[in-house]
Amino acid sequence: MTDLHAMRHTAAHVLATAVERLYPGAKFGVGPVVENGFYYDILFPEPISDEALSVIEKEMKKIISEKHEMVREEISLDSAVEFFKNRGQDFKVELLKDLKEKGTTKIQTDEAQDIDADRPDIAILYHTGTFTDLCRGPHIENVKDVGAFKLWKIAGAYWRGNEKNPQMQRVYGLAFETQKELDEYLNMLEEAKKRDHRKLGTELELFTIIDEVGPGLPLFYPKGAILRRLVENFIIEQQEKRGYVPIWIPHITKGRLYEISGHLQKYDAMYPPMDLPDEAQYYLKPMNCPHFMMLYKSTTHSYRDMPLRWTCTTTNYRYEKSGELTGLTRVRSLTQDDCHVFARPDQIEQEINLMLDMVDETYRAFGFKDFWVRVSTSDPNNREKYIGDPKIWEESEAALSRLVEGRGWKKEIGVGEAAFYGPKLDFMVKDVIGRPWQLSTIQLDMNLPERFELEYADSDGKVKRPVVIHRAILGSTERFLGILIEHYGGAFPMWLAPVQIRLATVSEDFVSFAQKLKDELTDAGLRVELDSSDLKVGKKIRNSAMMKIPWTIVIGEKETQAEPFVVNVFGQEENLTIDQAKLIQAAQDLSK
RNA sequence: GCCGAUGUAGCUCAGCUGGCAGAGCAACGCUUUCGUAAAGCGUGGGUCAUCGGUUCGAAUCCGAUCAUCGGCUCCA
Numbered sequence: 269m270t271d272l273h274a275m276r277h278t279a280a281h282v283l284a285t286a287v288e289r290l291y292p293g294a295k296f297g298v299g300p301v302v303e304n305g306f307y308y309d310i311l312f313p314e315p316i317s318d319e320a321l322s323v324i325e326k327e328m329k330k331i332i333s334e335k336h337e338m339v340r341e342e343i344s345l346d347s348a349v350e351f352f353k354n355r356g357q358d359f360k361v362e363l364l365k366d367l368k369e370k371g372t373t374k375i376q377t378d379e380a381q382d383i384d385a386d387r388p389d390i391a392i393l394y395h396t397g398t399f400t401d402l403c404r405g406p407h408i409e410n411v412k413d414v415g416a417f418k419l420w421k422i423a424g425a426y427w428r429g430n431e432k433n434p435q436m437q438r439v440y441g442l443a444f445e446t447q448k449e450l451d452e453y454l455n456m457l458e459e460a461k462k463r464d465h466r467k468l469g470t471e472l473e474l475f476t477i478i479d480e481v482g483p484g485l486p487l488f489y490p491k492g493a494i495l496r497r498l499v500e501n502f503i504i505e506q507q508e509k510r511g512y513v514p515i516w517i518p519h520i521t522k523g524r525l526y527e528i529s530g531h532l533q534k535y536d537a538m539y540p541p542m543d544l545p546d547e548a549q550y551y552l553k554p555m556n557c558p559h560f561m562m563l564y565k566s567t568t569h570s571y572r573d574m575p576l577r578w579t580c581t582t583t584n585y586r587y588e589k590s591g592e593l594t595g596l597t598r599v600r601s602l603t604q605d606d607c608h609v610f611a612r613p614d615q616i617e618q619e620i621n622l623m624l625d626m627v628d629e630t631y632r633a634f635g636f637k638d639f640w641v642r643v644s645t646s647d648p649n650n651r652e653k654y655i656g657d658p659k660i661w662e663e664s665e666a667a668l669s670r671l672v673e674g675r676g677w678k679k680e681i682g683v684g685e686a687a688f689y690g691p692k693l694d695f696m697v698k699d700v701i702g703r704p705w706q707l708s709t710i711q712l713d714m715n716l717p718e719r720f721e722l723e724y725a726d727s728d729g730k731v732k733r734p735v736v737i738h739r740a741i742l743g744s745t746e747r748f749l750g751i752l753i754e755h756y757g758g759a760f761p762m763w764l765a766p767v768q769i770r771l772a773t774v775s776e777d778f779v780s781f782a783q784k785l786k787d788e789l790t791d792a793g794l795r796v797e798l799d800s801s802d803l804k805v806g807k808k809i810r811n812s813a814m815m816k817i818p819w820t821i822v823i824g825e826k827e828t829q830a831e832p833f834v835v836n837v838f839g840q841e842e843n844l845t846i847d848q849a850k851l852i853q854a855a856q857d858l859s860k
Numbered sequence: 861g862c863c864g865a866u867g868u869a870g871c872u873c874a875g876c877u878g879g880c881a882g883a884g885c886a887a888c889g890c891u892u893u894c895g896u897a898a899a900g901c902g903u904g905g906g907u908c909a910u911c912g913g914u915u916c917g918a919a920u921c922c923g924a925u926c927a928u929c930g931g932c933u934c935c936a
Contacts, residue, residue, distance in 0.1 A: 317864060423931030424863025431933050435862055438931070466929095470871070479909080479927060537935080555936095584936085589861050590927085592934065602936060694936095706936060744936045775893040802893065810897035824895055838896060 271408070272445065273301055278338060278396075278407040279328075279414045279443045280306040285336075285399035286327035287439075291316075296401070297359045297427055297436050303702070304453060305417070305442040309425050311359075312437055321419040324439070331397065332414050338407040339395040348391035348402065359427065360402050364391060373402075416450040417443040463700045465753035466595040472758050472815060474749075474766070475596065484593040484600030486746060491766035494795070496745060498764055499752070500581055502633065503605045503741055506626050512577040512607060517559040519583065523549040528719060529558040537586040552585040557713070557738060560608040561720040564734075569724040574734065575611035575619055581745070582606065596750030597705055603745040609737040610722070613660055616735055617667045620693075620710060623739050624671055627695060627708050630741050634752060635761075639707075640678035642694040643668050647684030654688055656714025660735065664712050665691045689715030695743075700754040707743040707751065712736075759816040762858035768795045769855065770817045772808035774824030776800075782823040785848075792852045794859065809838055819855070 280299035287294050287310055297309030343351070345368050352360040363373040363381075371383040381404040384390060394403045396411060408414070421440045427433035444450040461467065469475045474492030481487060488496060504514075523541060526532040531554070541549035553559065560578060569576070583603045592598055609619050631639060645665045646654045654661065668691055672679050686692060690712030696704050713736040716722075726732045742748040752764075762768055769789060771782045779800045789796045797817075799808050805822055812820040820838040821827075827835050835851060837844040846854060 315863070421930060422864050425932045426862080429933075431862080435932075437863065440931080477928090483927065586935085589934070591861065591863095591932085594929085598935075604936070701930095709936070740936070742936090747936060772896085773893095774895050777893075804893090804899060805895050807898055808896090813897060820896085822896060826895080843896085 274406045274408045275413065275415055275445070276301040276306045276443045277403075277405070278411060279417050279441060280308050281338070281394060281396045281399065281401055281403070281407065282328050282331050282411050282414055283308050283324065283419070283439060283441060284310070284401060285331050285396045286324050287312075288399050289331075290324060290327055293356070295357055295359055295436075298363075299401075302440075304444075305440065307438050307440045309427070309436040309438050311427075311434065315437060316422065318422060321422070321439070325419050328417070328419075332411050334397065335410055335412040336397040337410055338405075340405065340407075341393045341395065342390050343393060344389050345391050346389075348393065351393075351400070352402065363402060367391065415443060415445045416447040417441050418450060418454075457701070460700045463754050463757040464595075465597075465700075465750040468753050468758040469595070472753075472766075474753065477595075482600070483590065484588060484598070486596055486599060486601070492749075494766045495749060495752075495760070495764065499742065499748065500605065500745060503581070503630070506629060506741070507577075507579050507607070510577070510622055510626060512579045515560070515563060515578045515580050517553075517556060517563070517580055517582060519553055519585075520550045521553055521559070523551055525558045525562065526551065529561070529716060530719060531555070531558070537588055539585055539587045554584050554586045556580060556582060556584065556604065556606045557608065557716055557736075558720075560606075561716050561722060561736075564610055564722055565720050569610070569734070571612060571724055571726045571732075574724060575609050575615050577607065577609050577619075579605070579607040596746040596753075597699065599744075599746050602747070604740050605742045605745065607739045609739065610717075610724075610734045611737060612724070612726075612732075613735050616660075616664055616712070616737070617671070619737055620667060620671055623710050623737070623741075624675060626741055627710075628675065630708075631695075635755065636697060639695055639697045640680060641672050642680050642682050642685070642696055642706075643672060644682040644685035644687075644692045644694065645669075646686045646691060650684065654686065655718070656690065660712075660714065661691065668693055668710075687711065689713050697751055699751060705747060705751060707748055708741050709739070709743060711738040713738055760818075762818050762855070763860060765816075765818050766795065767797050767815070767817050768859065769819045769821060770797045770799055770808075770812045770815075772799045772805060772812065772820055772822050774805055774822060776802070778823045778825075778828060781828050785821075785823065788848075789852065789855070792856060794852070794855050813839065818858075821851075 280301070283306070284296055284299060287308070291312050293313040295311040297311070299306065299308035345364060349361055349364045352364065366373050367381060367383060373381045381392060381402065391402060392404050394401050394405060394407060419439060419441045423438045423440065424435045425438040426435050442450060442453060444453065469492070472491065473489045474495060475486045475488045477483070477486050520542070523532055526535070526538070531538070535554060538554050539552045541551050544550055563578075564576070581603060583601055585601055588598060588600055593600070611619050646661055651658065669681070672693065692709060692711035694706045695708035697707055698704050717733050717736050722734055722736075723731045724734050756764075760766070771786055773779050773782045782798055782800065786796050786798045799811070801808070803811075809820055809822070818839055821835045822838065823835070830847070835846065835848070837846070837851070
């Protein structure tokens with residue numbers, strides 16, 4: 269790992285060296301190692317475009333052939349500042365000032381150079397030929413040992429990840445020990461693209477996004493809508509057996525509601541209000557919490573009724589910035605399997621555990637094994653940032669961590685990543701090109717009960733404030749489906765396949781028989797299609813396979829003769845020959 | 861919203877330095893009625909994303925807008 273890491277890190281310096289030669293005046297930000305390669309953030313005198321990559325690549329190869337040593341140098345902070353100032357490297361100067369004042373250059377996930385406690389005045393530099401960088405290393409000794417690399421894309425990136433800072437250009441490079449590994453990686457990316465849910469969405473007739481309807485507003489074809497319903501029904505079943513009860517809320521609402529909740533002032537993805545003759549301004553709801561709160565508040569509650577487990581699967585509308593939309597994973601109309609539990613503080617752990625059961629059972633059912641849980645906690649050094657009883661915070665954070673550990677799931681702690689109103693658990697899954705997405709979320713809320721002045725009568729006769737736990741298992745149905753499509757590469761297991769069985773007739777003579785069989789299978793609760801066109805059987809099977817339909821059954825002379833008739837199921841690992849009753853039974857078993 | 865790229869038929873894509881808009885698949889019609897991953901022939905289908913400009917002439921060059929893709933920021 270260290271060697272590969274050092275090699276990639278050195279490749280980033282070679283990139284910078286090439287850029288310095290080709291674009292005098294370029295200012296350098298940071299150039300860390302990332303998964304599969306490296307990048308360097310650079311402010312070019314003029315923004316470069318893709319064609320520049322091959323030119324830079326050529327220069328990099330030249331630099332590598334020049335066999336420069338990577339020379340390490342330690343100098344005083346002040347002379348380092350002086351050095352970079354003279355070269356017009358403002359970003360490096362800023363990093364050095366941070367190093368001096370804060371003891372680290374780290375902001376967000378940038379690679380950091382930290383002050384060495386024993387030698388607080390030292391900055392570490394690396395020289396590559398005429399190029400010098402502020403960098404703690406490690407590097408390989410000589411640039412000649414940089415392996416196979418490829419510059420592959422340019423992206424915008426704000427200096428130090430802050431929108432208000434100037435935007436630099438991030439040049440991404442892939443780097444591996446050998447050309448073979450690089451080729452394999454590129455090949456893998458090509459393969460991954462075939463599983464992309466946006467591609468499969470069109471190919472398998474699941475969903476589409478139409479310009480005239482609007483960006484981020486997907487429409488679902490029948491097959492996609494069935495898939496949606498299967499997934500949502502699964503969740504509904506899971507909820508029912510755990511005592512969650514449905515409620516229902518409207519999709520538009522007076523702005524007053526969001527004044528109370530505080531969203532109007534704080535939430536920036538709200539669609540503008542509708543222009544109505546009414547005095548009140550009406551908004552599309554971007555979230556459901558306030559409605560749940562209002563419904564709770566509209567009647568009185570006793571400690572005996574707690575917890576209340578209320579759910580509603582409903583669509584929210586969020587005006588996400590245009591550049592942030594992608595397929596189904598980031599949309600403007602998102603359906604949440606939303607649930608709010610109103611609980612006494614002593615019930616928090618039990619309720620969260622119940623939710624974790626549900627996450628567990630759901631992820632197993634859909635075959636998600638490769639996920640991790642982010643425990644977002646408060647920052648103990650910044651207590652005043654958070655509202656609510658510190659004791660409840662402490663207890664619930666401990667409970668969240670403990671409960672996740674008990675499950676044996678991969679866990680990451682996000683210190684200071686809690687919302688101001690409570691700690692949370694986020695369940696993360698990667699898409700087919702490796703981007704992480706949040707699906708399930710479990711959040712404690714100590715804010716909204718306060719703002720809406722929610723109450724219940726406790727056993728001691730006193731009026732108390734309940735705790736609210738938000739929870740969504742799918743997160744958003746759309747995003748979940750996007751991930752699910754990629755997870756299975758569109759080849760869904762029997763129980764999720766929009767079409768489970770396609771009947772393919774050999775010729776016209778068998779259509780009426782096939783129609784009868786189709787009706788029987790449909791009556792048995794299976795999702796069946798009949799291909800009675802005059803295409804050849806081979807073509808019908810091919811078409812069925814392309815649509816990734818689990819079972820294809822050819823209906824011809826043989827099938828109509830046998831008693832009970834025997835069919836051959838194409839699409840199994842080994843084709844399956846079974847009679848009618850067993851066929852129905854087998855299909856039903858697989859559908860569970 | 862920001863940086864870069866892209867936008868040609870339902871889908872996948874050709875179309876060179878400006879000179880009559882193309883292919884495969886799909887659709888439709890005819891022939892064929894056929895046994896396990898593509899039968900044959902034919903027909904229709906496009907304001908070349910939109911709007912504007914340059915030009916005798918624009919899919920092609922320029923500008924703006926919209927959308928998509930990869931990132932950044934933000935987020936379920």
